Amino acid sequence: MPLKPFRRHTGVVATLDRVDVDTDQIIPKQFLKRIERTGFGQFLFYDWRYLPDGSENPEFELNRPEFRGASILLTRRNFGCGSSREHAPWALEDYGFRVLIAPSFADIFYNNCFKNGLLPITLSEEQVEELFGRVRRRPGYQLTVDLEQCRLWDQEGLEFAFTVPEFQRHCLLHGLDQIALTLQHEDKILAYERRRGIGA
């Protein structure tokens, strides 16, 4: 499936001040029975976001008024650990996030993000701490993220460079369908299979 291309994005930053946020929290298992790929945003962080009676939990960060409409999520190390469920990036994307920033991400989750037009950015612990401070001090704090230049900045002179694996960056910038890309090399797949006697 071709992706939504990602070049530059400006948006409000929401914070989730926790380490090791696992994909079971991002999208709890009761919502994995659906066979669709869309509509998961309403279930994002469900068990944290809602109280047992179904009303919003005012304690949960994303429910704060200043984080409504946020499209950039700032969080702590090892975000997205645990289950490989791609429902996690689907839910984040459907909720309205386009960029995730953390000191580290879990491998499978990190990969899954790129396949869904979601840009995960790793910064150093110090840089992340600095951004947390800025969000705390300035409600409605915004960042601009530019994938072409691999830089992000705010209105107040802060600017950080980041790195993204070259191939993933290329695919995201141009919204490329990776299956189509691989199939451009179908002759090589066939040659490989012949060599190994697969499908003979």
Next chain:
Amino acid sequence: MSAKTLFEKIWEAHVVHEEPGMQTILYIDLHLVHEVTSPQAFEGLRLAGRRVRRPELTVATMDHNVPTTDRSLPIADPVAQKQIETLRRNCQEFGIKLYDLNDPRQGIVHVIGPELGYTQPGMTIVCGDSHTSTHGAFGALAFGIGTSEVEHVLATQCLLQTKPKTMEVRVEGELPPGVTAKDLILYIIGRIGTHGGTGYCIEYTGSTIRSLSMEQRMTVCNMSIEAGARAGMIAPDEKTYEYLRGRPMAPKDFDRAVAQWEKLPTDPGAQYDRSVQFQAQEVVPQVTWGTNPGQVVGVTDVVPDPDSFPDPNDRKAARRALQYMDLEPGTPIEQIRIDRVFIGSCTNSRIEDLREAARVVRGYRVAPGVEAMVVPGSGTVKRQAEQEGLDRIFREAGFQWREAGCSMCLGMNPDVLQPGQRCASTSNRNFEGRQGKGGRTHLVSPAMAAAAAVMGHFVDIRNWEYR
């Protein structure tokens, strides 16, 4: 020729194409499919008008949301039912072998793959499930993928991958009596941390690992992902070949296959990007106290004080975890009372696990007020256990004896914890709500879970009086 690791040999043998600026196109030998992470992938194929490139290298089963009670009854949850029917329809339409709910060999995908002989040394194996690392126990490169990648493999039999780094986890010496592979891997995760393996493929080496049975090796590799590593592997040896010999899907010319497999182990002098070493004698039975598998201590320890952690993020996480788990720092682990016991999951639901648990339970009864269940990993395991009379031991002790599936490992089916309930579980994740919203999970070995069921609280299995 330079010395190579097991990982490097398998990786290099599966490179289809490499070019600068692109991820490697890696060939996949075996693709395992289950009902939860595949429907959107098949739908993607249909929308793009693509076919499954190699249906014969693809195997499906249903395990995650299936009921573990009477299977002759219709599934009560219509959404789960629809997901199961969707897999059935997709397998039919695309010509994929399916071990359906009523098939005697149905079971957890990571249990039936090895059991049926699909899993073999030197293979690349993927599944839309993070515990695919289990299959690495056979000296295969096996890792979990997302649904987009499931679609990619279905369409191309390949994946676009960045080569991970390699990490050697060496364990030397003999595990003390009562200490199992589960305790060992929990101990390792506790030491290297839940993100210690991120970006790496782990190879477990050393005399302790060599001495483990194939099932124990699977338990170790299974939880590699809980240390952040997508894949964990163990070099194949005589035990591997003996396990596979005669399995339904094992190679027909078995001796020739073995001759190939014998070339796989890491060459002397090969370099890993990182190495860590542990001593088996130092491992004691482990119990998790928090909400990730790295939050773990020995059974003779106490619940730690959050302030004892040097890192402020870890302190905060520990405080949150203790609040969720309703535990006080300083509480001896053996004083923690439990409401439920779950023996099952792709980590610990094989025949040796059930034998071990039954040995503990024999002649005892489940403590009053405790609800305990055993969920075999597959129909094959279940039948074998019944032939050995293990089901009777469990039933007589007051355990429930269920049909095969993931069950309360993730609580997608009706097997769930109630809010506030505390469970001794042989599964692999103690995340908040994993076994049911508000449920509290302590990860332990099968023997430790069985003993907790009998006593109603955790006990040190090393002092158990077997009857």
